[in-house]
Amino acid sequence: MTATTIAPGRQLPVVITSPVAVWFEDGWTVTKRNLIKLKRSPDMLVFAVLQPIMFVLLFSQVYGGAIQVQGTDYTQFLMAGIFAQTVVFGATFSGSAMAQDLKEGLIDRFRTLPMSASAVLVGRTNSDLVLNSISMAIMMLTGLAVGWRVNSSPLEFLAGVALLLLFSYAFSWVMALLGMSVKTPEVINNASFMILFPLTFISNAFVPSDTLPLVLRVFAEWNPVSSLVQAARQLFGNVGSAPVPDIWTMQHPILTVLIGITVMLVVFVPWSVNKYTRISAK
Numbered sequence: 001m002t003a004t005t006i007a008p009g010r011q012l013p014v015v016i017t018s019p020v021a022v023w024f025e026d027g028w029t030v031t032k033r034n035l036i037k038l039k040r041s042p043d044m045l046v047f048a049v050l051q052p053i054m055f056v057l058l059f060s061q062v063y064g065g066a067i068q069v070q071g072t073d074y075t076q077f078l079m080a081g082i083f084a085q086t087v088v089f090g091a092t093f094s095g096s097a098m099a100q101d102l103k104e105g106l107i108d109r110f111r112t113l114p115m116s117a118s119a120v121l122v123g124r125t126n127s128d129l130v131l132n133s134i135s136m137a138i139m140m141l142t143g144l145a146v147g148w149r150v151n152s153s154p155l156e157f158l159a160g161v162a163l164l165l166l167f168s169y170a171f172s173w174v175m176a177l178l179g180m181s182v183k184t185p186e187v188i189n190n191a192s193f194m195i196l197f198p199l200t201f202i203s204n205a206f207v208p209s210d211t212l213p214l215v216l217r218v219f220a221e222w223n224p225v226s227s228l229v230q231a232a233r234q235l236f237g238n239v240g241s242a243p244v245p246d247i248w249t250m251q252h253p254i255l256t257v258l259i260g261i262t263v264m265l266v267v268f269v270p271w272s273v274n275k276y277t278r279i280s281a282k
Contacts, residue, residue, distance in 0.1 A: 026116045030123025034097075035130060048093075048131060049138050052086040056139070059206060060146045069208060072240030079148040080232035081205025084225055086139055087168035088200060090132040092192045094124050094172040095179030099188045102180065102279065118273045125172040132168045136161065151237030160235030163257055167228050170264035177272045180279060199225045209245060221247045227256040 059067075059082070060075050069077045101120075140148075150157050175192060182188050202220050203209070209220040220226050230253035233239045249256045 026119035026122075028123075030119050031126040031130075032123075034123055034127035048090060049135050051089070052082055052135060052139050053142050055085065056082050056142050056146060067207065069242060071242035072238065073147075075143075075147045076149070076151075076238040076240065077208075077233070077242065078206065079143045080236060080238055081203070081229050082143070083136065083139060083164055083232055084167075084203075084229045085200045085205055086135055087132050087164050088171060088196060088225060090135055091128060091168050091172040091175050092188075092196065093128045093131060093175075095175035095177075095192055096185060096188050097124055098176050098179035099182055099185040103185055118269075118276070121173070121176055121272055121276055124176060125169060128172045129165060129169045132165060136164065148238075152235060156235045156237070160232050163231055163235065163254065164228065166261055167257060170261045170268075173268040173272050174264060177268055177275055180272070180275050199223060203229060205229050208242070209250075210243070221245050222249055224257070224260045226250070227253040227260070229253075231257050 056079070059078055064074045064078070067074050098121075152160075178191060178195075179188050182191055198219075202212070202216050203223045203226040204220055205225065209217050209226060212220055227249050230239075230244070230250055234253065244250050
């Protein structure tokens with residue numbers, strides 16, 4: 001640490017802030033900016049919450065009577081799938097927001113500021129985590145209204161919620177990279193749905209995977225969303241006596257999801273930061 005002399009016998013110390021502290025401060029500043037933007041655009045939150053509520057009512061009340069699941073009630077079987085679908089779909093906001101910021105030239109303005117290159121991405125994914133947390137809370141209230149119940153300990157319940165949100169946070173980095181890779185914000189919707197629909201619907205989220213044709217069943221059993229759904233069912237106590245496929249990912253879903261989260265963060269966080277750095281340097 002150095003000091004600057006301002007008068008004989010008196011010195012004013014120069015405060016040196018650590019790079020880690022600066023990084024956290026930059027990330028929090030951008031996170032706060034995105035949350036304020038969300039507060040000023042409540043329609044984004046409303047539609048983000050209405051879509052999963054619609055899926056709950058549609059599948060539980062319209063299709064629930066026609067879908068039978070061995071060993072458990074369909075509503076108990078369904079809700080973990082709805083939760084997983086909600087957090088995966090919620091992660092797309094990172095991609096669409098990054099694509100929109102690039103189009104509007106906001107990244108150019110950020111480039112002129114003395115801030116960490118990753119702060120924009122950290123703030124974007126953090127704000128999406130907050131949005132997903134709000135959606136999750138409302139989804140659970142909706143589930144309780146249609147008959148869903150948690151049949152596990154409070155600690156297991158909290159672990160299930162944390163696992164869902166952590167997966168959504170990791171997946172938001174994947175979508176942020178996709179948002180920076182497309183040419184226009186309009187493309188991100190089509191591109192993301194090409195990824196999200198197979199992941200969520202060719203899984204065990206809405207029907208048991210053993211009811212699917214062979215090729216789709218194999219895809220569903222190794223689908224990371226299926227592992228997330230199965231892990232949530234276990235932690236919420238909603239498995240019942242339903243048979244579990246004799247596949248490693250289904251027999252060890254929690255460990256599978258943790259491995260998947262780690263891989264996504266290790267691969268896509270530096271990849272996204274590097275992509276953002278190259279874009280902002282143009």
